[in-house]
Amino acid sequence: MQGGLPRYSAWAVVRNALTGGRGWRPVWREPAPRPAYDVVIVGGGGHGLATAWYLAKNHGVTNVAVLERGYLGGGNVGRNTTIVRANYLLKGNGEFYSHSLKLWEGLERELNYNVMMSQRGVLNLAHSDGQMDAHARRGNAMRMQGDDAELLDREAVRAGWPFLNFEDARFPIHGGLLQRRAGTARHDAVAWGYARAADARGVDLIQECAVTGFRVEGGRVLGVETAKGFIGARKVGIAVAGRTSRVAAMAGLRLPIESHVLQAYVTEGLKPVLPGVVTFGMGHFYISQSDKGGLVFGGDLDFYNSYAARGNLPGVEQVMEAAMALMPMIGRARVLRSWGGIMDMTMDGSPIIDRTPVEGLYLNGGWCYGGFKATPASGSCFAHLIATGERHPAAARLGLERFATGRVLDEEGTGAQPNLH
Numbered sequence: 001m002q003g004g005l006p007r008y009s010a011w012a013v014v015r016n017a018l019t020g021g022r023g024w025r026p027v028w029r030e031p032a033p034r035p036a037y038d039v040v041i042v043g044g045g046g047h048g049l050a051t052a053w054y055l056a057k058n059h060g061v062t063n064v065a066v067l068e069r070g071y072l073g074g075g076n077v078g079r080n081t082t083i084v085r086a087n088y089l090l091k092g093n094g095e096f097y098s099h100s101l102k103l104w105e106g107l108e109r110e111l112n113y114n115v116m117m118s119q120r121g122v123l124n125l126a127h128s129d130g131q132m133d134a135h136a137r138r139g140n141a142m143r144m145q146g147d148d149a150e151l152l153d154r155e156a157v158r159a160g161w162p163f164l165n166f167e168d169a170r171f172p173i174h175g176g177l178l179q180r181r182a183g184t185a186r187h188d189a190v191a192w193g194y195a196r197a198a199d200a201r202g203v204d205l206i207q208e209c210a211v212t213g214f215r216v217e218g219g220r221v222l223g224v225e226t227a228k229g230f231i232g233a234r235k236v237g238i239a240v241a242g243r244t245s246r247v248a249a250m251a252g253l254r255l256p257i258e259s260h261v262l263q264a265y266v267t268e269g270l271k272p273v274l275p276g277v278v279t280f281g282m283g284h285f286y287i288s289q290s291d292k293g294g295l296v297f298g299g300d301l302d303f304y305n306s307y308a309a310r311g312n313l314p315g316v317e318q319v320m321e322a323a324m325a326l327m328p329m330i331g332r333a334r335v336l337r338s339w340g341g342i343m344d345m346t347m348d349g350s351p352i353i354d355r356t357p358v359e360g361l362y363l364n365g366g367w368c369y370g371g372f373k374a375t376p377a378s379g380s381c382f383a384h385l386i387a388t389g390e391r392h393p394a395a396a397r398l399g400l401e402r403f404a405t406g407r408v409l410d411e412e413g414t415g416a417q418p419n420l421h
């Protein structure tokens with residue numbers, strides 16, 4: 001048993017198959033909100049739910065509510081292309097994503113939930129000698145951080161990924177940087193796994209409960225106004241991804257964040273053609289094959305600000321062009337679905353886990369393209385900050401002050417332009 005929940009196991013599946021499934025129970029409760037909590041988390045996506053779990057597990061803080069305006073996992077955590085990796089160059093991001101990948105590796109056992117974590121590898125292609133040099137540099141940084149990285153030459157890439165274009169490509173493949181421990185996970189199962197585990201420790205998960213304001217007195221947060229009335233809280237954490245700037249504005253905060261739409265696509269199921277995740281080096285394009293056989297891929301943002309969770313045709317064209325340049329056989333596959341999600345893009349493309357000027361109000365946001373892979377580390381570092389008041393060592397450089405001091409974490413090197421990161 002896990003806090004009153006039956007443990008999932010092969011034996012439980014067999015027993016329930018033989019008894020008409022009567023042993024299964026709802027995996028979380030539907031509680032009415034209490035008048036007040038020690039901690040209220042705004043946003044029931046991956047990061048909010050993970051924060052609730054680590055508050056309970058690592059810090060024994062269980063008088064916690066997660067307030068979600070829609071349904072749990074209906075945001076970006078259920079819309080992304082599921083890529084998990086720890087291959088960042090800069091100090092600050094390096095140790096944070098390294099911490100995250102280590103947590104991913106033990107997550108299913110920790111949650112007793114199959115999140116389908118699959119370490120099938122992430123290969124970043126290089127299409128010039130200069131890009132090979134840059135990959136070598138980043139691979140060295142990854143190894144210095146304690147993570148794995150291998151530089152592959154063209155023939156090694158061809159041996160493992162024969163369906164890429166090696167014949168008449170506009171951008172010939174020179175080699176690539178491979179992280180074997182990276183891969184994919186089933187995105188919405190991550191939300192469900194954290195939700196189930198947090199609920200079992202007594203966390204109240206309250207759906208259809210939009211936060212509409214903050215009650216602040218004397219510079220200190222006292223609670224939140226919601227669709228279900230006022231809920232008091234000693235501490236409040238914001239984890240609302242694409243809506244970060246709007247929600248923070250309710251507390252009078254103006255953040256270095258813009259919201260943009262990002263689209264993703266999936267084809268019909270095909271026989272295995274891609275062993276892992278591949279990223280194109282001559283454009284922003286990433287692709288993997290799901291366990292059902294669909295090719296799952298995406299590219300750049302749509303480049304304009306939006307709160308609409310759907311994209312436009314120029315974004316589609318750019319992604320399809322990159323797909324055809326890298327892997328012409330994809331032109332024979334039919335795209336089944338495309339969808340969009342709202343990304344909270346910071347000025348330097350890196351996240352924020354920090355206090356705010358309002359006492360008791362904490363901020364987790366700015367996840368840009370990297371928020372799914374960050375989920376475990378984000379939850380554990382945000383819980384640490386909320387519970388102890390101190391930054392977790394892995395998130396020590398993810399503070400708001402970097403936008404004032406100029407010590408930004410600009411992995412892309414594109415400057416203070418959120419849509420280009």
Ligand SMILES: Cc1cc2nc3c(=O)[nH]c(=O)nc-3n(C[C@H](O)[C@H](O)[C@H](O)COP(=O)(O)OP(=O)(O)OC[C@H]3O[C@@H](n4cnc5c(N)ncnc54)[C@H](O)[C@@H]3O)c2cc1C
Pocket residue numbers: 042043044045046047048067068069070071072073074075076077078079080081082083084209210211212239240241242243247262263264298339340341342343367368369370371372373374
């Ligand atoms: C198409 C696409 C592909 C992506 N691919 C990847 C990838 O391959 N790898 C990767 O690492 N990252 C990827 N990302 C980014 C990643 O999905 C996000 O950064 C991450 O999911 C954001 O954190 P979250 O899970 O907490 O967000 P969400 O799931 O969006 O959670 C935020 C929640 O807050 C709720 N909320 C908002 N306002 C309020 C309010 N006022 N009151 C209460 N609740 C509120 C929302 O309803 C939502 O459920 C991708 C994103 C998109 C859109």
